[in-house]
Amino acid sequence: MAPALEAQVQEEEQSLPQNNNFYNSLNDATHRSKVTVIGSGNWGSVASKLIASNTLRLASFHDEVRMWVYEETLPSGEKLTDVINRTNENVKYLPGIKLGQNVVADPDLENAVRDSNMLVFVTPHQFVEGICKRLVGKIREDAEAISLVKGMEVKMEGPCMISTLISQQLGINCSVLMGANIANEIAVEKFSEATVGYRNNREVAERWVQLFYTPYFIVTAAQDVEGVELCGTLKNVVAIAAGFLYCFVDGLEMGNNTKAAIMRLGLREMKAFSKLLFPSVKDSTFFESCGVADLITTCLGGRNRKVAEAYARNGGKRSFDELEAEMLQGQKLQGVSTASEVYEVLSHRGWLELFPLFSTVHEICSGLLPPSAIVEYSEKLPRSF
Numbered sequence: 001m002a003p004a005l006e007a008q009v010q011e012e013e014q015s016l017p018q019n020n021n022f023y024n025s026l027n028d029a030t031h032r033s034k035v036t037v038i039g040s041g042n043w044g045s046v047a048s049k050l051i052a053s054n055t056l057r058l059a060s061f062h063d064e065v066r067m068w069v070y071e072e073t074l075p076s077g078e079k080l081t082d083v084i085n086r087t088n089e090n091v092k093y094l095p096g097i098k099l100g101q102n103v104v105a106d107p108d109l110e111n112a113v114r115d116s117n118m119l120v121f122v123t124p125h126q127f128v129e130g131i132c133k134r135l136v137g138k139i140r141e142d143a144e145a146i147s148l149v150k151g152m153e154v155k156m157e158g159p160c161m162i163s164t165l166i167s168q169q170l171g172i173n174c175s176v177l178m179g180a181n182i183a184n185e186i187a188v189e190k191f192s193e194a195t196v197g198y199r200n201n202r203e204v205a206e207r208w209v210q211l212f213y214t215p216y217f218i219v220t221a222a223q224d225v226e227g228v229e230l231c232g233t234l235k236n237v238v239a240i241a242a243g244f245l246y247c248f249v250d251g252l253e254m255g256n257n258t259k260a261a262i263m264r265l266g267l268r269e270m271k272a273f274s275k276l277l278f279p280s281v282k283d284s285t286f287f288e289s290c291g292v293a294d295l296i297t298t299c300l301g302g303r304n305r306k307v308a309e310a311y312a313r314n315g316g317k318r319s320f321d322e323l324e325a326e327m328l329q330g331q332k333l334q335g336v337s338t339a340s341e342v343y344e345v346l347s348h349r350g351w352l353e354l355f356p357l358f359s360t361v362h363e364i365c366s367g368l369l370p371p372s373a374i375v376e377y378s379e380k381l382p383r384s385f
């Protein structure tokens with residue numbers, strides 16, 4: 001690690017809370033926290049690795065980390081869970097990376113959460129509600145949750161953030177962790193930052209920071225659950241726009257400045273949408289890792305951007321589902337469904353004209369407009385903004 005970053009890490013480690021009552025009670029072995037990770041995809045596996053390195057190191061956590069696996073049979077005929085437990089690797093979603101011997105894969109959801117008081121949700125967002133329904137009455141009453149899930153649901157009553165869904169369904173508090181976190185980079189311990197968004201209990205936020213923080217994964221807390229979660233959710237829509245645009249950039253005398261323009265305009269819509277939905281969202285949140293940094297990394301190297309670029313390259317003739325299956329092999333995109341969910345909110349509230357980028361993305365994804373419409377959108381930029 002670069003010396004400047006190393007110094008920053010040391011400084012931040014020293015500033016981590018050490019001596020409050022919350023920690024004192026947890027340092028008693030009888031109050032050790034037990035952690036379950038609900039999800040074992042690409043990021044779920046990396047999150048388990050990060051957590052497992054800390055539960056071994058810190059006395060206030062049980063060493064073992066349970067990782068719930070949505071069971072599947074591999075081409076070899078073996079169950080994914082068995083292979084993870086035998087090799088200590090998630091050979092399908094994170095091949096080549098050891099998770100830590102204290103990670104135990106478990107295909108039984110109820111068993112995986114038994115006795116745990118720290119629940120880490122990290123599945124594609126479309127599966128969270130079904131998982132929560134199965135967990136009702138099965139978790140500890142004093143459990144705390146954190147969501148690493150980027151996405152939202154739209155209900156009859158309006159938009160519902162995933163952390164709210166978890167809180168409402170399970171009757172527990174739910175924080176969030178979002179950031180510029182391309183999982184494969186963190187898996188090989190490349191330096192990254194993340195933001196924990198919390199509602200009002202700073203001690204709980206610090207506990208989550210402690211669980212995830214490593215010298216190569218710097219976590220800071222922000223008291224703005226909705227702001228942090230909306231950043232992580234909405235940047236996926238901008239990444240789809242970036243993918244469409246990048247497909248045309250080279251042939252059309254557009255360059256890096258054009259790529260940057262789409263990110264800037266996306267950020268503006270992210271901020272405007274977040275504040276319209278939740279006036280409490282703070283400006284400062286957009287400058288945390290969960291904001292501008294996640295937007296940049298996803299537009300540069302994320303799955304949403306890559307698949308959207310392929311969609312545009314194929315002139316919209318191959319569906320997102322087909323490209324997702326071919327390019328991601330079981331991993332899931334969140335941006336296309338999030339664009340649709342955002343569009344539903346915009347139409348319902350009469351806000352479509354306020355969000356031309358978000359609207360155009362959904363109209364392209366749903367086949368109402370060709371991918372080249374993103375270029376026309378970009379050419380109108382000087383007049384629109």
Ligand SMILES: NC(=O)C1=CN([C@@H]2O[C@H](COP(=O)(O)OP(=O)(O)OC[C@H]3O[C@@H](n4cnc5c(N)ncnc54)[C@H](O)[C@@H]3O)[C@@H](O)[C@H]2O)C=CC1
Binds near residue numbers: 044150181
């Ligand atoms: N991969 C990444 O770099 C990052 C992902 N995220 C977010 O984390 C969340 C989870 O993403 P990943 O761990 O990457 O997952 P992934 O994209 O690798 O998704 C595949 C996972 O979904 C599971 N699955 C498939 N069908 C299922 C079902 N019916 N019920 C439950 N699970 C099912 C699979 O078993 C697998 O574990 C997403 O919201 C994503 O946006 C956030 C930061 C980084």
Ligand SMILES: O=C(CO)COP(=O)(O)O
Binds near residue numbers: 239294298304333
């Ligand atoms: O959320 C991410 C990085 O923080 C990953 O984005 P993708 O799902 O587009 O790969």
